[in-house]
Amino acid sequence: MKRMMTRVLMAATLCAAPLGMAQAQVQAQQAAPAQPYYTLDTKIADIFADPNARDVFGAFFRKRGEAAGQPEASPEEQANIAQVIKNFTPRQLATFPQANLDEEGLKTLGEALAKVPAPAATATPAPAAN
Template identity: 65%
Template sequence: MSRKLTIALMASVAILSAGGMAQARQAAPATPYYSVDTKMADIFADPAARAVLSEFFRKRGEAAGQPEAPPEEQAATAELIKGLSPRELAGFPQANLDEEALKALGEALAKVPAPTASATGAAPGAH
């Protein structure tokens, strides 16, 4: 009788644990594909992420009273910073990225879905 009780208790615990794990999986938010720790080259490679980044910095520059840089200057800057993440870039005063700005950029980037292999030429998740 004791063995049957032990087996029944173990089965109950297993069922409850499985239910709890399913709830935990449902409650856990999906990890965003892009963040302020993603390298700029990976953000530049995805047109949707690049558009979010461009719009973010355009608005930041506009708010700071800075004129938009010509395309040649933008390309040179992109080449220079492609190995950095926005968080690393924030270490440079010229980037105009404080903690509040990083948070806003992170929230904007988190909304960009993962690219498809055809959008970037690379396999999804290869950032």
């Protein structure tokens, strides 16, 4: 009887250990802050690929341009600029004086981009039936 009780206790302990470890893992994940999907080190091409992130990025620079008294660029100029800067990150872009992006602006842009959720996974369309 004593042996059976010992086996039952050992089995219960072994079963409870993974649960305790799993619970600790879940608590650690909940306690750790979520890493933003978009940061100042994300390539601008990747930011432009997501309409939500592109809108945040564009609105940020429109406001900065307005505050500096700069006229809004034409769509052609915007397309040319996008082509030139797409392989840079916002942090790299800030090294160019033309970007009008100081430390405070860089911080504000980083905070705005961090609020943009990761893009939803796009479903692959089903092949057309013949």
